[in-house]
Amino acid sequence: MAASVGVALLGTGFMGKAHSNAFRQVSRFFPGKLEPRMRVICGTNEAKARAAAEQYGWEEADNEWRRVIGRKDIDIVDICTPNHLHAEQVVAAAAAGKHIICEKPLAASLAEARMAADAVDRAGVKHMLMFNYRRVPAVARARQMIEFGRLGRIYHYRGVYLQDGLVDPLRPLSWRMQKQFAGSGALGDIGSHAVDLALWLNGEIESVSGMLTTFIKERPSGGATAEVTVDDDAHFLARFRNGSTGVFSASRFCTGRRNANTFDIYGSGGSLRFDLERLNELEWYDRTEPAVDRGFRTIPILERDHPYVAAWWPVGHALGWEHTFTNAIHDFLACLEQDRMPEPNFHDGVKVQAILDAVQASSQSGTWQAV
Ligand SMILES: NC(=O)c1ccc[n+]([C@@H]2O[C@H](COP(=O)([O-])OP(=O)(O)OC[C@H]3O[C@@H](n4cnc5c(N)ncnc54)[C@H](O)[C@@H]3O)[C@@H](O)[C@H]2O)c1
Numbered sequence: 050m051a052a053s054v055g056v057a058l059l060g061t062g063f064m065g066k067a068h069s070n071a072f073r074q075v076s077r078f079f080p081g082k083l084e085p086r087m088r089v090i091c092g093t094n095e096a097k098a099r100a101a102a103e104q105y106g107w108e109e110a111d112n113e114w115r116r117v118i119g120r121k122d123i124d125i126v127d128i129c130t131p132n133h134l135h136a137e138q139v140v141a142a143a144a145a146g147k148h149i150i151c152e153k154p155l156a157a158s159l160a161e162a163r164m165a166a167d168a169v170d171r172a173g174v175k176h177m178l179m180f181n182y183r184r185v186p187a188v189a190r191a192r193q194m195i196e197f198g199r200l201g202r203i204y205h206y207r208g209v210y211l212q213d214g215l216v217d218p219l220r221p222l223s224w225r226m227q228k229q230f231a232g233s234g235a236l237g238d239i240g241s242h243a244v245d246l247a248l249w250l251n252g253e254i255e256s257v258s259g260m261l262t263t264f265i266k267e268r269p270s271g272g273a274t275a276e277v278t279v280d281d282d283a284h285f286l287a288r289f290r291n292g293s294t295g296v297f298s299a300s301r302f303c304t305g306r307r308n309a310n311t312f313d314i315y316g317s318g319g320s321l322r323f324d325l326e327r328l329n330e331l332e333w334y335d336r337t338e339p340a341v342d343r344g345f346r347t348i349p350i351l352e353r354d355h356p357y358v359a360a361w362w363p364v365g366h367a368l369g370w371e372h373t374f375t376n377a378i379h380d381f382l383a384c385l386e387q388d389r390m391p392e393p394n395f396h397d398g399v400k401v402q403a404i405l406d407a408v409q410a411s412s413q414s415g416t417w418q419a420v
């Protein structure tokens with residue numbers, strides 16, 4: 050019989066819902082030695098937290114995260130709160146000896162990210178950052194193809210994450226548009242996903258040249274207007290340690306692009322393209338084929354031997370965005386079971402944060418910035 054591990058989830062919003070779903074499903078599809086017990090969900094508002102507990106399947110609700118972290122029946126703390134709270138909550142959870150899952154980005158600044166990574170190191174707990182796009186089967190398959198050497202020498206990487214959620218100037222201000230809560234705008238919110246995938250698929254970045262823009266500088270807020278203090282739109286060039294070049298874009302102002310998280314990787318042996326809006330597919334150009342036969346072809350990533358696929362449905366049945374979180378929680382539980390450190394962990398989060406910081410510094414100075 051599986052041993053139960055007590056889970057506390059901080060945050061009842063968008064990610065609170067996505068992670069709750071993953072905790073509820075994980076043992077149904079990936080039966081293992083550890084079974085999460087959804088003990089308590091925590092928000093700021095008591096009634097909302099109670100409603101979330103009821104709807105998402107938690108035993109209890111609370112509105113004081115320090116009390117929740119201190120509970121003896123909690124083994125895992127899962128942090129799904131706004132970015133400025135992550136580091137403080139990680140430090141408290143680590144001091145209480147809890148294993149920790151944290152939403153991306155690890156923190157609102159590099160200094161806070163380092164503080165979080167130091168705290169988990171000192172406590173010796175396991176930690177994972179929710180860069181869930183590593184858990185799309187097609188993305189994990191891309192990584193395998195790169196590891197097998199199918200792409201040869203990589204020359205160029207493009208990581209692009211475009212949304213259009215802020216095009217309406219009357220969309221009210223939220224924590225995501227305020228530097229003290231978010232750290233940065235499109236850059237840290239969606240650009241961080243593109244950076245994490247690039248580091249995972251193509252290795253370290255040495256230097257960057259960035260350009261950040263805020264198009265709508267004031268937004269409605271509580272009957273008046275208030276200043277937007279983060280970027281709406283972020284672009285940067287990058288040099289990778291392996292000699293390849295990178296182009297990155299993250300924007301919330303690309304009308305018609307609802308959630309387009311894409312990458313292109315061009316190598317001497319072949320090239321790969323991925324688009325989250327068609328997440329069960331990987332486009333592959335094989336340069337080892339005779340020239341007369343070459344061309345990009347679409348591989349459906351729905352075979353038993355593709356990463357994560359066998360755990361779900363019979364071959365050929367499509368998976369969706371929500372499965373990435375369940376796959377990630379499974380990986381985390383497997384690491385607890387086998388006493389391994391999960392990936393991406395908070396050290397990967399510090400690396401991403403260093404790049405976000407360098408892009409911001411470069412955009413301000415107008416010069417290239419070493420990472
Ligand atoms: N991995 C992804 O794809 C992805 C997608 C969206 C958001 N995120 C990240 O998830 C985190 C949360 O984002 P969201 O979209 O769920 O935000 P949200 O605004 O929908 O929800 C945030 C929640 O945090 C909670 N909260 C706020 N202050 C709190 C406090 N002091 N104590 C306890 N709880 C508090 C509230 O319950 C609130 O509902 C952010 O770090 C964000 O960057 C990740």
